[in-house]
Amino acid sequence: MIRLGKDQAIGALLMVLSIAVIIVYAWILFFTEWSVLLMQITLMIAVAGILGILAWIGYTLATTPPPKPVEEIEKELKNLEEHKS
Secondary structure (H helix, E strand, C coil), rough: CCCCCCHHHHHHHHHHHHHHHHHHHHHHHCCCCCCHHHHHHHHHHHHHHHHHHHHHHHHHHCCCCCCCCCCHHHHHHHHHHHCCC
């Protein structure tokens, strides 16, 4: 009997489940009347995922304050050094 570690067992389970889902997906896609609906759902999830990521990037860019100019940072560093001395 093969003894697997916890990570290996999870990996094997993920592999088996992935292959099973691929087989079921292909069967529904090619051999049932649900193929158009399956394609629509798949495409909607893909498009929503990509546009959701783009929206998150846009939100992050829109709400992040601009960085300080280099001159201002240098001035602050000089002031800190003067106060330490």
